Amino acid sequence: MKNIVIKGLATVALSLSLFSCDSFLTTEEKGEPSLGVMWKTENDAVLAANGLYFWTASEGITGRGMMWYVNCSDDMVTGRNSGDAARIKNFQYGKRDCLDNWPVMYQLIKKANDIIRYVTPMNINEDVKNKVLGQAYFMRGWAYMWIAPYYGDNGTNGGIPIVTENTPLEEIDQPRPKSVSENYKMIISDFDKAASLLPLFKDWDENEWGRPHKTAAWAYAAKAALFNAQYDATYYQKVIDYCDKVIPHHDLLKNYADVFKMSNNWSPEYVWSWTSNELDGSKLPGVMLENKGWGLYNGWGYFMPTKELYDAFEEGDTRRAVTMLVPGDSFTFLGKEKLYYSTQSSSGMQFNKYMDPFRPKDAIGTTVNPNGDNMTTDLSIPLIRFSEVLLWKAEALIWQGKNGDEPLNRVRTRAGLPALTNATKADLKHERRCELAGELSNRHLDLVRWGDAKEVYSHPLHGYVTSGVVEGDDAATIRSKSKVVEIWAARNFDPTINNVFPIPADEISKSKNLVQNKGY
Numbered sequence: 001m002k003n004i005v006i007k008g009l010a011t012v013a014l015s016l017s018l019f020s021c022d023s024f025l026t027t028e029e030k031g032e033p034s035l036g037v038m039w040k041t042e043n044d045a046v047l048a049a050n051g052l053y054f055w056t057a058s059e060g061i062t063g064r065g066m067m068w069y070v071n072c073s074d075d076m077v078t079g080r081n082s083g084d085a086a087r088i089k090n091f092q093y094g095k096r097d098c099l100d101n102w103p104v105m106y107q108l109i110k111k112a113n114d115i116i117r118y119v120t121p122m123n124i125n126e127d128v129k130n131k132v133l134g135q136a137y138f139m140r141g142w143a144y145m146w147i148a149p150y151y152g153d154n155g156t157n158g159g160i161p162i163v164t165e166n167t168p169l170e171e172i173d174q175p176r177p178k179s180v181s182e183n184y185k186m187i188i189s190d191f192d193k194a195a196s197l198l199p200l201f202k203d204w205d206e207n208e209w210g211r212p213h214k215t216a217a218w219a220y221a222a223k224a225a226l227f228n229a230q231y232d233a234t235y236y237q238k239v240i241d242y243c244d245k246v247i248p249h250h251d252l253l254k255n256y257a258d259v260f261k262m263s264n265n266w267s268p269e270y271v272w273s274w275t276s277n278e279l280d281g282s283k284l285p286g287v288m289l290e291n292k293g294w295g296l297y298n299g300w301g302y303f304m305p306t307k308e309l310y311d312a313f314e315e316g317d318t319r320r321a322v323t324m325l326v327p328g329d330s331f332t333f334l335g336k337e338k339l340y341y342s343t344q345s346s347s348g349m350q351f352n353k354y355m356d357p358f359r360p361k362d363a364i365g366t367t368v369n370p371n372g373d374n375m376t377t378d379l380s381i382p383l384i385r386f387s388e389v390l391l392w393k394a395e396a397l398i399w400q401g402k403n404g405d406e407p408l409n410r411v412r413t414r415a416g417l418p419a420l421t422n423a424t425k426a427d428l429k430h431e432r433r434c435e436l437a438g439e440l441s442n443r444h445l446d447l448v449r450w451g452d453a454k455e456v457y458s459h460p461l462h463g464y465v466t467s468g469v470v471e472g473d474d475a476a477t478i479r480s481k482s483k484v485v486e487i488w489a490a491r492n493f494d495p496t497i498n499n500v501f502p503i504p505a506d507e508i509s510k511s512k513n514l515v516q517n518k519g520y
Contacts, residue, residue: 042124048115049132052139055108056281060100062274062381063283064302066440068098069150069501071303073443074456075433077463077488079304079345080291090491091498093520099504102151105143109163112140117165134197138212138220141190144183145224149445150501152180154231157500157517159183175513184228188238191221200249201270209266210275210380218245219271219384222392229396230449239396243389243407246271250386252414257322259385260353262367262378271384278357278369278378285354286368286375288438291344296334297364298372304347305438307462307484313434318416323437325350327466327482328475335361341466341478346487348464351438354379383440387411391435395428404428411435454493461488494519 039045055061068088071078078085088094115136119129144160152159159180163172177183195217204211222242229235251268258264265273274282291301305324313320325331325340326349332338333355342348357367357377364370367378390411394404408431409419415434420427429450433443447453466482473481497519508516 039118042128045119045122045124045132049135052111052135055104059283060097061104064097064287066098066101067303068096070442070444074461075306075309075437075443076303077306077347077461079301079347093502101147102504102507105147108143109140112136113165130197134194135212137190138194138217141187144187145220148180148183149227151503152183153500154179154181162186173511173513181228181231184224187224188221191217215246215249216272218242219389226392236396236400240393243393246389252387256319256415261356265380269386271386273380273382275380276376278367278376281376282381283375284381285357285377285379288351288354290342290350301345304345305349305351309437314417316416317434319434323353325352327464328479332359334363339475339478341469348466353438387435388441391432398425398428448499454495457491457493460486460490463487
């Protein structure tokens with residue numbers, strides 16, 4: 001597919017005739033009924049839908065945000081000294097920008113509820129109405145799915161508060177449902193409604209790429225079903241059914257490395273992403289870049305891979321070099337060929353997946369934000385890729401005692417590895433880790449829902465310390481000057497507490513009914 005890079009998220013003019021009056025990624029709030037501006041026209045409805053995307057430029061969402069919680073896994077460590085980040089890594093309460101997610105998602109839910117409430121009875125063009133409502137249902141389901149797995153469980157604490165278009169204003173402070181399963185059921189319902197209303201990706205005008213579409217809704221329904229299957233095994237079949245709706249419309253790229261190139265933001269492997277450019281969007285590539293960027297660009301160096309992740313890859317797995325840089329590896333940065341080593345990172349390694357925008361000589365101001373404090377790039381950050389849909393199907397089949405070889409091996413053989421016969425649960429877990437490392441698919445949540453977190457986190461994590469490198473050292477010499485060291489001590493993960501994170505204290509204080517998760 002042709003790559004369309006949306007320039008200037010807050011100002012771009014969209015060409016689709018019915019959606020051309022404003023950017024759908026605008027951060028400006030439009031037509032809020034609660035502010036007394038009732039929607040009356042088709043244009044009002046379109047502007048309301050565009051206002052759903054205010055979260056796209058939030059550092060607490062698309063920058064570091066929930067990645068602090070992903071960073072709890074054995075695949076990552078915090079690359080810079082930070083007491084607050086260390087507390088989160090050790091499953092304690094930390095006041096980082098991950099706490100933005102709860103209030104922002106409930107703001108997004110409120111916006112979606114308003115659209116569903118006020119646009120549904122409007123007498124406007126049916127196609128426009130369907131697209132507006134489809135986006136509202138999708139974004140409401142997405143918002144609940146974004147936070148429910150982190151804060152809700154099945155009984156100990158319950159789910160997260162459910163607020164819909166039918167919730168009276170005086171009852172907006174809802175108590176938590178008894179189980180997060182209630183959230184997943186609602187999320188699936190929302191994505192079903194969204195899928196029934198939205199077009200396929202190919203049927204959106206190119207300048208509208210980045211809006212929700214039919215297969216993205218089915219994919220998120222599959223994800224919600226998979227999370228609910230840990231409580232109700234009948235949902236594994238629902239996972240398979242939703243994946244089978246998605247599969248005919250997408251495909252894998254031939255080479256794994258190509259997935260993370262700017263030119264493939266909208267490839268057949270794309271299902272849903274944070275749409276970004278060099279002016280606005282996700283800061284994640286810069287957040288994961290070497291701290292201070294070797295004096296050439298202001299990387300922040302927060303989330304760095306571990307030696308345990310490196311060792312998880314089989315020999316011959318092409319994904320390893322694409323995923324991370326280790327001492328002695330060659331790479332291109334701002335047009336310069338370099339050999340990797342770090343004196344800044346506590347890990348001594350770096351994720352390589354998001355480096356494509358930094359490769360060109362003229363990257364700064366072209367593919368990378370010229371402001372090193374706002375390191376957005378032209379690379380859209382994947383939230384769901386087609387390969388993950390295949391692995392969801394494989395997981396659901398294997399967990400049902402069926403054969404998941406076909407979808408699993410499509411992912412595995414793309415990585416240059418031999419196909420497996422009668423793949424096991426361990427095989428599936430291995431493929432998810434290697435295929436999706438460093439992505440928002442989130443290994444930490446995988447370990448929690450599989451019941452593996454306590455054992456995995458009881459082991460220390462390792463990285464490299466490199467010293468004495470001088471100009472002109474070759475790769476072998478750099479490797480010889482790098483030694484493996486422990487970089488994070490073994491942790492005590494208590495599933496009765498740490499399967500969920502603490503709800504932000506500010507949100508507890510605002511509510512009469514919201515109860516903090518036990519142990520926090």
